[in-house]
Amino acid sequence: MEYRVGVCDEDYHYVVNLMEYVNSDKVSSLTLVAFSTLAAVQEYLENNYLDGVLLGRGFQNGQELMDEHSGLMIMFLMDEKDTPDGIYKFQSAREITGQIMKRLNVSEMPEPVQGNVFCGIYSPLGRCGKTSLAKGLAAFCLNSLYISLEDYGGRDSLGEEILYHILFENPKLHSLIDRIKPNAFGLREVKGILSYMDIRHLTKENMYWLKEQLLVGGNYGSVIFDIGTSVLSDINILYAMDRIYVPVIDDEASNVKLQAFREVLRCEEYRELSGKIQYVNVPICHYTSEAMCEFIGKGVL
Numbered sequence: 659m660e661y662r663v664g665v666c667d668e669d670y671h672y673v674v675n676l677m678e679y680v681n682s683d684k685v686s687s688l689t690l691v692a693f694s695t696l697a698a699v700q701e702y703l704e705n706n707y708l709d710g711v712l713l714g715r716g717f718q719n720g721q722e723l724m725d726e727h728s729g730l731m732i733m734f735l736m737d738e739k740d741t742p743d744g745i746y747k748f749q750s751a752r753e754i755t756g757q758i759m760k761r762l763n764v765s766e767m768p769e770p771v772q773g774n775v776f777c778g779i780y781s782p783l784g785r786c787g788k789t790s791l792a793k794g795l796a797a798f799c800l801n802s803l804y805i806s807l808e809d810y811g812g813r814d815s816l817g818e819e820i821l822y823h824i825l826f827e828n829p830k831l832h833s834l835i836d837r838i839k840p841n842a843f844g845l846r847e848v849k850g851i852l853s854y855m856d857i858r859h860l861t862k863e864n865m866y867w868l869k870e871q872l873l874v875g876g877n878y879g880s881v882i883f884d885i886g887t888s889v890l891s892d893i894n895i896l897y898a899m900d901r902i903y904v905p906v907i908d909d910e911a912s913n914v915k916l917q918a919f920r921e922v923l924r925c926e927e928y929r930e931l932s933g934k935i936q937y938v939n940v941p942i943c944h945y946t947s948e949a950m951c952e953f954i955g956k957g958v959l
Contacts, residue, residue: 660913660935661760662689667714667735668691670694672747688755689910696723703727708915709762713746730924733761737952763936774915775880776869778899782887782919783912786905787940789956792884794945798846798954801879803835803872805845809886811850820848824860827867832877843946856893865898893922896931905940 663866666674670692677690693699696717702708703723710731712722723730736746745757779792789808796804823831839845853856872878883899896902906916916937923932941949 664691664708664711666693666730668716693837741873775900777885778902779884781905782915786907788905790945791940794883794950803878803881805883805886806850808850862894900933906937
C-alpha cells in the first residue's frame with residue numbers, strides 16, 4: 659500500500675534530494691512529492707491525493723490547508739532536533755520516513771492496546787487476510803471471543819440467536835455466549851448468520867451495550883469482530899471499538915479503493931475514528947500458522 663506525502667520547504671534543493679532518496683527505497687511504502695510553495699501544494703491537491711503534508715519552518719501557517727482539505731495530516735519539518743513532531747532537517751531520511759509513518763498511524767504489525775479491548779477487523783478490500791487476522795488475534799489472546807459480522811455466514815442457530823439478543827439488548831446474553839466451547843485451536847467463536855441484511859440493523863448504541871456486557875462485566879479480556887463490507891451500513895459502529903485494524907494489499911486497484919476509504923475518513927465527523935485505525939499488511943496464511951503467530955506476537959493486544 660502506498661502512502662503519499664508532500665514536503666514543502668523554501669530550500670527546494672533539500673526537499674528534492676529528500677524526495678529522491680525516500681522514493682528510491684523499494685522497501686518503504688512512502689512516496690514523497692516535493693514543493694516549494696503552499697500555492698503549489700494547493701494546486702496539486704485540486705486533482706491529486708495526499709495523505710499528509712510536511713511543512714518547513716517558513717510555512718507554519720499550514721492550518722489553511724487543513725481548513726480546505728478536511729483530515730489532511732499536517733506535520734512540521736523543523737531545524738532543531740527537539741520538536742513536537744520529532745521531525746527535523748538533516749535527520750536521516752530513514753528516521754524521517756519512520757516519523758512520518760508513525761504520524762500516519764502505519765505499522766508493520768498490530769500495535770498493542772492496553773486493558774480490555776473491543777477490536778474490529780475491517781477492510782474495503784477482499785482477500786486481504788481480514789478473517790485470518792481476526793481469528794488469529796482471538797486465538798492468540800487469552801480469554802478472547804471472536805464474533806463474525808461477515809456479509810454471509812452459515813446456518814448456525816446459536817450465531818443467529820446471539821445476534822437478536824444483541825439487537826434487543828438482553829442482559830442475559832453473556833450466559834448464552836458462555837455456552838460456546840473452544841474449537842480444536844482454542845478459538846471461542848460466534849459464527850455469522852446467513853445474510854448481512856439482518857446484521858445491518860445493528861447500531862452504535864447496540865455495540866456500546868455489548869461492550870459493557872462482555873468487557874465491563876469481566877467476562878472476556880478482548881472481543882474481536884470480523885466485519886464485512888456490506889455489514890457496515892453505518893460506519894459509526896466502529897466508534898465502539900478501541901482499535902480497528904485495516905488489512906491492506908499493495909497493488910494498484912487496492913490502493914485506489916484505500917485512498918477512497920481514507921478520503922471518507924477525512925470528514926470532520928470521522929476524525930476521532932481515524933485515530934483508532936491502523937493499516938497492516940497481513941501474512942496470507944492459516945490463523946494458527948507459525949507465520950501468523952509470529953506476526954501477532956510482535957505487537958500483541
